[in-house]
Amino acid sequence: MATRFRFACEFCSARPGEQTERSLGRLLRSRAATPFADALPERWLVWGGGGALGPRRYACPAHRGELTAYLRRHYAGIHSCVWERPPYPQVGPGHGAPRHAAPSCPEPRIGAALRALSPFLAVADQPEPALDELLLALTAEFRAVDVARAHDRLDDFSRSLFGLGELDAASQAGCVSHALRHELGLRCGDPRDPEAMFLDRVLERRRGHPLVLAVVVVEMVRRAGATAHVCSAPTRLFAGFGSPTMRLVETTPPAGPPPPAESIVPHCPHAIAFGILDGLCDSLARMPGREGEAQHARVLQSALRDARPAP
Numbered sequence: 246m247a248t249r250f251r252f253a254c255e256f257c258s259a260r261p262g263e264q265t266e267r268s269l270g271r272l273l274r275s276r277a278a279t280p281f282a283d284a285l286p287e288r289w290l291v292w293g294g295g296g297a298l299g300p301r302r303y304a305c306p307a308h309r310g311e312l313t314a315y316l317r318r319h320y321a322g323i324h325s326c327v328w329e330r331p332p333y334p335q336v337g338p339g340h341g342a343p344r345h346a347a348p349s350c351p352e353p354r355i356g357a358a359l360r361a362l363s364p365f366l367a368v369a370d371q372p373e374p375a376l377d378e379l380l381l382a383l384t385a386e387f388r389a390v391d392v393a394r395a396h397d398r399l400d401d402f403s404r405s406l407f408g409l410g411e412l413d414a415a416s417q418a419g420c421v422s423h424a425l426r427h428e429l430g431l432r433c434g435d436p437r438d439p440e441a442m443f444l445d446r447v448l449e450r451r452r453g454h455p456l457v458l459a460v461v462v463v464e465m466v467r468r469a470g471a472t473a474h475v476c477s478a479p480t481r482l483f484a485g486f487g488s489p490t491m492r493l494v495e496t497t498p499p500a501g502p503p504p505p506a507e508s509i510v511p512h513c514p515h516a517i518a519f520g521i522l523d524g525l526c527d528s529l530a531r532m533p534g535r536e537g538e539a540q541h542a543r544v545l546q547s548a549l550r551d552a553r554p555a556p
Contacts, residue, residue: 252289254305255312261289261305268337269303275336280326285337292316297477297510297520298326365518366548374514376475377464380444380457383518386545387525387538390445398448402429402461403468410470414487417471421462421484422494431458433497439528439535442521455482456520458496474511478504485511515549522546 250270252261261269261284268284272291280298282291290309292302298320304312316327365382368374377399384390405424409417425431434441434452447453447461459475462484466473476485476493481504483493493503512520522542529539 252303254289254308255302255315256304256308259305259307262287264337265289272336273301279334281329281331281333283331283333283335285335290333295508295510297512297516300479363545363548365545369515369518369549376460376514376517377444379514379518380460380521383521383545384443384445386541387443395445395448398445399461399464400468402448403465405429406465406469406471408469409466412471414490414492417466417473418484418486418492418494421466421473421486424465425462425494425496431461431496433458436524437528437531439525439532439538442524442528454521454524455497456517456524458482459484460517462494462496475517476509476511478508478510483509485509519546519549522549 250266250273252266252269253259260266265284265287268286269289269291272282272284280293282293283289284291288306288309290304290312292299292304292312294301302312302316313327320327363386365379365386368379368382377396381390381392381395405428406420409420412420430451432452433455434447434450436454440446440450441452441454442457444457444460447457453461456475459482463473463475466484466486471486473484473486473494474491476483476491481501482496484496485491485493491506491509493509495501522545525542526539526546529535529542
């Protein structure tokens with residue numbers, strides 16, 4: 246049975262003309278890996294999305310600016326691609342599918358004054374900070390942290406994975422999945438509890454936010470002599486092993502079927518810290534008497550958002 250795509254502007258529900266609708270359909274079918282694209286002849290703006298970058302979004306010519314502003318407000322700390330400037334790849338009559346390389350993780354650029362005031366931002370100013378160091382420094386922005394004890398807990402967790410570095414990616418994923426389910430007993434905590442966002446508390450309780458649980462798994466793997474990455478698909482978080490075909494371990498049971506490969510997004514340390522700060526902003530703002538901490542989380546989040554290459 247024949248099918249036809251129907252598109253609408255994200256902001257005013259306007260419909261594209263026939264030629265532009267064909268361009269949008271061609272772009273959708275191509276699955277081209279480009280963050281932004283122009284659909285001709287009307288120049289509708291298309292946001293590719295995917296994984297932690299949300300769904301595809303469309304804007305008519307009158308609302309292109311609103312779409313880019315929305316994306317930068319919500320995803321600036323996840324990926325630098327939201328700061329790309331026109332001209333964007335084009336698709337339309339006589340144009341092939343756009344080709345565009347995915348941008349790399351943004352290089353941080355944090356001012357010296359902010360670094361001096363915040364140990365967390367000083368760590369975040371490194372191009373690739375260690376995840377455990379970054380998240381323990383983040384916790385120290387809100388209360389005292391026993392860093393040595395947190396490292397000892399991670400070392401203890403990793404002992405069950407001794408020899409992991411000698412295995413292939415599939416075997417590594419299997420060993421980690423077994424340890425996660427049957428030996429460590431890591432479980433989701435209350436997402437409204439800010440303590441579920443702090444690495445040291447999650448290590449003590451073995452309960453926490455799924456994003457922090459994914460960090461625990463990745464840090465265990467690193468201590469066991471192997472490499473894993475925190476990855477996401479819509480509504481799910483994983484530890485990913487191997488390349489180019491990635492083996493996934495879901496960090497919160499029960500594990501479901503693997504998502505499509507094109508929906509998997511790996512995250513750099515800065516994007517992970519930004520996501521944790523986002524959760525802290527929401528949870529602290531709901532708690533009486535902790536509005537100051539919520540504001541501090543927003544300040545740190547803004548500093549990470551601004552730590553991007555100049556356009």
